[in-house]
Amino acid sequence: MGFGLGRPGWRASVGVIWSVFRARLKIITRYKGAVLLESIIPVIFAGLPILLGSAVAGSEQAAADNFFRYTGTAGQSAADFRLYMMMGSNTFMVVSLMLWLIGYWVRREQETGTLEALYLAPAKRLHVLTGVTSYTLVRSLIAFVTATVLGSLLFQVNPLSGSFGAALAYLLLGIPALWGISFFFGALVMRIKEANSVIQLLQWVLAFAMGVYFPVTVFPLLLRWTAMAFPPTLMNDAIRSSLLNISSIYGPWYVVLALMLIAAWTVPLLGYEFFGLVERRVRRDQGVGQF
Amino acid sequence: MAEPIIKVENLAKMFLSKERKKGAGRKKKEVHALKSVNLEILDGEVFGLLGPNGAGKTTLIKILTTLLIPTSGTAWVNGYSITKEEDEVRASIGCMLMGDRGLYWKLTGRENLDYFGALYHVPKADRTKRIDELVALLKLGDFIDRTVETYSSGQRMIVAFAKSLVNDAPILFLDEPTVTMDVPTARELRRIVKELNEGGKTILYTTHLMHEAEELCDRVAIIDHGEIIALGTPGELKESLGHEDVVSLEGIFPEATVSRLRAVPGILEVSVTAEDSGRSKLDVMCGNSRAMLPKIIEAVMGDGATIEEIKPKEITLEDVFVAKTGRTLAVDTRVVGEKAVRGRGG
Numbered sequence: 001m002g003f004g005l006g007r008p009g010w011r012a013s014v015g016v017i018w019s020v021f022r023a024r025l026k027i028i029t030r031y032k033g034a035v036l037l038e039s040i041i042p043v044i045f046a047g048l049p050i051l052l053g054s055a056v057a058g059s060e061q062a063a064a065d066n067f068f069r070y071t072g073t074a075g076q077s078a079a080d081f082r083l084y085m086m087m088g089s090n091t092f093m094v095v096s097l098m099l100w101l102i103g104y105w106v107r108r109e110q111e112t113g114t115l116e117a118l119y120l121a122p123a124k125r126l127h128v129l130t131g132v133t134s135y136t137l138v139r140s141l142i143a144f145v146t147a148t149v150l151g152s153l154l155f156q157v158n159p160l161s162g163s164f165g166a167a168l169a170y171l172l173l174g175i176p177a178l179w180g181i182s183f184f185f186g187a188l189v190m191r192i193k194e195a196n197s198v199i200q201l202l203q204w205v206l207a208f209a210m211g212v213y214f215p216v217t218v219f220p221l222l223l224r225w226t227a228m229a230f231p232p233t234l235m236n237d238a239i240r241s242s243l244l245n246i247s248s249i250y251g252p253w254y255v256v257l258a259l260m261l262i263a264a265w266t267v268p269l270l271g272y273e274f275f276g277l278v279e280r281r282v283r284r285d286q287g288v289g290q291f
Numbered sequence: 292m293a294e295p296i297i298k299v300e301n302l303a304k305m306f307l308s309k310e311r312k313k314g315a316g317r318k319k320k321e322v323h324a325l326k327s328v329n330l331e332i333l334d335g336e337v338f339g340l341l342g343p344n345g346a347g348k349t350t351l352i353k354i355l356t357t358l359l360i361p362t363s364g365t366a367w368v369n370g371y372s373i374t375k376e377e378d379e380v381r382a383s384i385g386c387m388l389m390g391d392r393g394l395y396w397k398l399t400g401r402e403n404l405d406y407f408g409a410l411y412h413v414p415k416a417d418r419t420k421r422i423d424e425l426v427a428l429l430k431l432g433d434f435i436d437r438t439v440e441t442y443s444s445g446q447r448m449i450v451a452f453a454k455s456l457v458n459d460a461p462i463l464f465l466d467e468p469t470v471t472m473d474v475p476t477a478r479e480l481r482r483i484v485k486e487l488n489e490g491g492k493t494i495l496y497t498t499h500l501m502h503e504a505e506e507l508c509d510r511v512a513i514i515d516h517g518e519i520i521a522l523g524t525p526g527e528l529k530e531s532l533g534h535e536d537v538v539s540l541e542g543i544f545p546e547a548t549v550s551r552l553r554a555v556p557g558i559l560e561v562s563v564t565a566e567d568s569g570r571s572k573l574d575v576m577c578g579n580s581r582a583m584l585p586k587i588i589e590a591v592m593g594d595g596a597t598i599e600e601i602k603p604k605e606i607t608l609e610d611v612f613v614a615k616t617g618r619t620l621a622v623d624t625r626v627v628g629e630k631a632v633r634g635r636g637g
Binding site: 002003004005006007008009011012015016018019020023026027030031112113114116117118119120121122123124128280283284285286287 | 306307353356357358359360378379381382383384385386388389392393394395396397398402405406407408409410411412413414415417418421438454457458459460461
């Protein structure tokens, strides 16, 4: 007895990835303005420390001088100060979106029963997750580019002034590690059947740990090392140091590159393995359908 | 003689359930949802799985469809092991397990079918053709290109049913597929299920509607407290009650009526189905209804009851279920009889 119309194979696997990706994009575009609205958030978030810096230091240039002197990168302009905050905020949005979209995706699918429907199909978990993460990547990058364009106009900075190519490469190289973390997060949501409270808490922990508005060198030693071991911190620092031509807290460029390659290789594997373990435990327990 | 297409061997499932009692904190309790179930479903048959909520039928289906991992025992679906060849098992089945859930509300019905077709590895050209066939077969034309959020509950159910057919799998698992459908739609769905079966599909059908089971199923298993307590064709199961008769009474009955009836020699079982209006229905099972009728009336009237209707009834699967479990399958079941005192498990 056969499989009906099903024809497993590489074409079918590509078809799964494409269908999942396309369905997610269709769904989000049917929520009018969602992608545009989320692009405004980092611009607002970047405005806060810029204005606060000016208020505390007396002027924007004084704020920039103080900031870069204290963080070990003296001699930068007020525009660089704004760019530093903007890129931190934008990178945080990419990290945040990629993690939370997976968390919300798992939770939403649990609640609507579509997660169980996915597990009833012969499509492999890897292919479904590849489709979803491709969607989160595209959505995050759209938001990143939009926020960068908006922020550049509003804050009058030129994001192309530094090593833009290197920054872009670091951004893309940082993505696989984000996928890995998102698998951890998705597994956690599947297990505890709750996304909102976890996201609310981790959002701010994440922003703090990855040094959105400051280099993590300002942390006490233990906290600094912990934060530096967090892949989004590495990615954020690599992007900013390239764009602003300042030294990375991790060391020379080849150390940064090596660390990013290691993270890009190991974190997704660990995250995927963890997702599989949790999924198996859930199936041994009450099943993926229970919400 | 048809070969078994689904084979279940000593399948058991135990959950650890957390009990929250006031003042006692949380306590873990073992729930045995399935207890060493053995079963064979033959190629090409419609097999009915009957049982009240919590009996274990959904757990059994979830294990057979690889959604749950069994605690012990195993099963084969379409010749593939549910624990070692999960992808092959999934590729062999079409499922409607969650009623009208399991659809994306922001996608149209057609987009949902296309999406799930891809997840079942159906090539694009075949998918498009298959969806068109299903639209025609299930008469989805009026709403298939609207987003699911605009559908009525019945329309969502029928699209969920279409989803289970999108890969044209040899085995179908249908869990209460008509539950929120109006009468004509449910009748139409049953007709299609029959057609699909005639076309060669094996169908595992769960329901609590006895007439559906009698109409559709070649064989039926009654499951209760995680065990299969009866298995056979509807005819065999009804015959297993021997020459017992059922007398059905409708009216207003005080609580003590059931115990009075049960105390009458010759009465084998009594089940009660209550209605919201205060009226209820008593099904009294006895050896010879003609001989027993005066005694039944005497026992009921002596308690100040009002009988509005009384009639002999043909033995149905419902009666088999009552005889085996001591309770009815209706949602508003009132537990009666010694067997039912065990309460619900699974």
